[in-house]
Amino acid sequence: TQLLEQSPQFLSIQEGENLTVYCNSSSVFSSLQWYRQEPGEGPVLLVTVVTGGEVKKLKRLTFQFGDARKDSSLHITAAQPGDTGLYLCAGASRGGSEKLVFGKGTKLTVNP
Amino acid sequence: DAGITQSPRYKITETGRQVTLMCHQTWSHSYxxxxxxxxxxxxxxxxxSAAADITDKxxxxxGYVVSRSKTExxxxTLESATRSQTSVYFCASTSWRGGNGFFGPGTRLTVL
Known part of the structure; x- marks a missing residue:
């Protein structure tokens, strides 16, 4: 069974601080997705990374896929209260499985 | 409305009752x-489900049953609801294997 471990589970920071969320596995994934979920809503896709070592930027968010495609990180620069939410990583197994494996999420709170 | 919708958004039921949660998407996604x-x-x-009439666990x-007679x-269905099935249920769709997931807004189900 493929597992994705996310850390930290909870993160509370002040506005303007930087943070990094990690997503780790012993399994290799063909791609990895990051979602953000706000209370009472479904997860919304932020980015998909496919190539080992790939880095993608989305405004103040930087996503990296590990060289071995077993891990990923999400870095937020100068966090804002609007970044508050649950961040989820999800991996698609090699061979193109229909199913995604989700991490348990990192609950981020950015205090003004 | 375009997108993916779920109904009802909230449901309270009693142990032993049958409950059906609906999911509808307008993109003609296969999965x-x-x-x-x-x-x-x-x-x-x-x-x-990978397509109409194709479903998998x-x-x-x-405790759950699904069907897919139409792509959208x-x-x-929870055939005989139990308290352990109290949860938030999300429906999602994608157009390709391991592809970007589009989630519905969720159904919060409480089984008393």
């Missing part, structure tokens, strides 16, 4: 999924 989200467990896959299928609809 559709049902997840449940619980504290401490994250998102867990219940059932998925996910990680936690016991993917109802989830």
């Amino acid at each position: 559709m999924f049902w997840y449940r989200q619980d504290l401490g467990h994250g998102l867990r896959l219940i059932y998925y 996910g990680e936690v299928p016991d 609809n993917f109802p989830l």
